[in-house]
Amino acid sequence: MIRDFMLRFFSNKVKDHDFLKVFTNASYLTISQGVSYLIPLITLSYVISLLGLEKFGRYSVILITATLLQVVTDYGFMFISPKEISIAGDNKQRVSEVYISTTILKSLFLLLIFVFYTIVCYLIIDEYDLLINFLLGYLIVISQSLYPTWFFQGIQKMKIIAGLSIIAKIINCLLVIFFLKISAEINILILSQAFPMFVVSFYANLIIIKKYIYLVKPSWTSIRTLFLEGSGLFLANISSAILTNSTIPILSIYATPTQLGAYAAIERIIKSIYTIFFPISQAIYPYNCKRFSYSLSDGITAVKKTGIPMVVFALITSVSIVITFYVMRNYIDIYIYQYVLVVIFLSLWLIVGVINNVLGIQFLCAYNCKDFYSKAFFVSSSLTIPFMFWFSSWIPAIGTSFAVLMGESLLGVILFIKIYNINKRVKLSD
Incomplete structure (x- = not known):
């Protein structure tokens, strides 16, 4: 009886090609998410044993800081840009405008936040090594922000981005295992995490430029519209980040x-x-x-x-x-x-x-x-x-x-x- 129900349920959904695409994309993303959680668990005890609890604690603070800064750089683009691309459909001109406008805005956010972040770090961190660690931690923010998940989400083709994400996590794991044994330093962990993401981010954006968009000059109206559209969701993202990190x-x-x-x-x-x-x-x-x-x-x-x-x-x-x-x-x-x-x-x-x-x-x-x-x-x-x-x-x-x-x-x-x-x-x- 259960088998018949499931067959009827999915046979009705499969008639909707877009829904089938949604189911497929969700499967790819779920697998990618699973790998993202599994690999840190595999390396956790190894990292702590080599790094020590004190250094690992500092690394954890740097990661939390990077996560909060990433929320700021994401602004509201994780929702606004996929929506605009999805609605644009086969209109390659409009898709190109959204991609380039979003990339410009994210790059400006990254630059402005880095200036502010650097000033704050210099003012409140006295220890030189710790200062370098926090400044290097911004590489994680940059590498994650340049990763165009939002674009592939909009065109509903998540197989590419999920696959690249898994590759980045595996490379990260291998780099940590190899280089941390040579030098048990926080900088090694940061670079091992940022470098693979830079590589896959570059490759993913290259795929987009070659296959999905034209290199057009976006209008000021397009950039301004995306900025204003994202402002509302930015408030929700910041509220969520503060609330999530306030409980403990x-x-x-x-x-x-x-x-x-x-x-x-x-x-x-x-x-x-x-x-x-x-x-x-x-x-x-x-x-x-x-x-x-x-x-x-x-x-x-x-x-x-x-x-x-x-x-x-x-x-x-x-x-x-x-x-x-x-x-x-x-x-x-x-x-x-x-x-x-x-x-x-x-x-x-x-x-x-x-x-x-x-x-x-x-x-x-x-x-x-x-x-x-x-x-x-x-x-x-x-x-x-x-x-x-x-x-x-x-x-x-x-x-x-x-x-x-x-x-x-x-x-x-x-x-x-x-x-x-x-x-x-x-x-x-x-």
């Missing part, structure tokens, strides 16, 4: 080391599982954008077609996390098992987070309501942080996870009301 520091004010460690372990596992949905979201977003460019009804149909399976998968995943935690209770540290409510709250957060992705990214952003989504995200994030302070002081760890769930749920309510009003307004006009 806030909890550390009120929790014991044991409570903090237990929460950190649970959060890391569940948030790592949550990242499985990132490549799926990346793959389906251009498809939904294209459908909304036809009509609202086409867009809603597309969001249902792509969003419902995503939410069902999130539900199954969350239930599986809770069941696994219960089954493994005899093998889990007693302090972690005491926080079963943390597991439940964060598992519910995962479900609500995926629902919000469908409502916010796949519907509102694809339907040109990105400014509302950005403001809603900012409001919910601004309220979540006070929630975390209050509930963490009341019940450390458990209260923190409840606050995170409350903030995500608040965002969901705001997004749902907006979508409900859009549908109501459209029905009245009909």
Whole structure:
């Protein structure tokens, strides 16, 4: 019976060529994401044993800094540019304009941020070796920012970019294993990560220039439009980065080391599982954008077609996390098992987070309501942080996870009301 249902489900989807392309792209991105997590796990103990905990701690801070700077350089291009390219379709002139305009803007961001970052580093870092480490860390930001995932996302051909990403990770692993043994320095780790990304970024952009675009001079209007379009989503990206990195520091004010460690372990596992949905979201977003460019009804149909399976998968995943935690209770540290409510709250957060992705990214952003989504995200994030302070002081760890769930749920309510009003307004006009 299950087999017949699956056959009927996928046979209906396969009739939609674009949907089949979405499924294929999501598969490639998921494999790439899996490799991206697997390789660091393979090299982790090796790196720590050679580098030592003190140097590894410094390297971790540099990586976190690079991640935050990358959010700034990405601006809103990870959503705006794929959307514009997807809507442009076979219009190579327009695709070329979007690619070149985005590349120019990203390059300007990289340059301006580097100047600011260098000044700050010189002002606050006294140790020369550490200063060099942080400045070299910006190479990671540059190499990642030049990697044109957004372009291949827009043309819905993720096989190339996923394959290059896997190659870069494998080269990174080999470089770390070989060179770190010769010289156990932070700079070796940074260069081993940045160099492969520079190589594949150059090759990916070369493919784009040779195969998919014309070398045209973009209009000032095109550059200005992309900049303004991305400004709204930039606020959401920054809010997300701050919120994601605030949980542990806030909890550390009120929790014991044991409570903090237990929460950190649970959060890391569940948030790592949550990242499985990132490549799926990346793959389906251009498809939904294209459908909304036809009509609202086409867009809603597309969001249902792509969003419902995503939410069902999130539900199954969350239930599986809770069941696994219960089954493994005899093998889990007693302090972690005491926080079963943390597991439940964060598992519910995962479900609500995926629902919000469908409502916010796949519907509102694809339907040109990105400014509302950005403001809603900012409001919910601004309220979540006070929630975390209050509930963490009341019940450390458990209260923190409840606050995170409350903030995500608040965002969901705001997004749902907006979508409900859009549908109501459209029905009245009909």
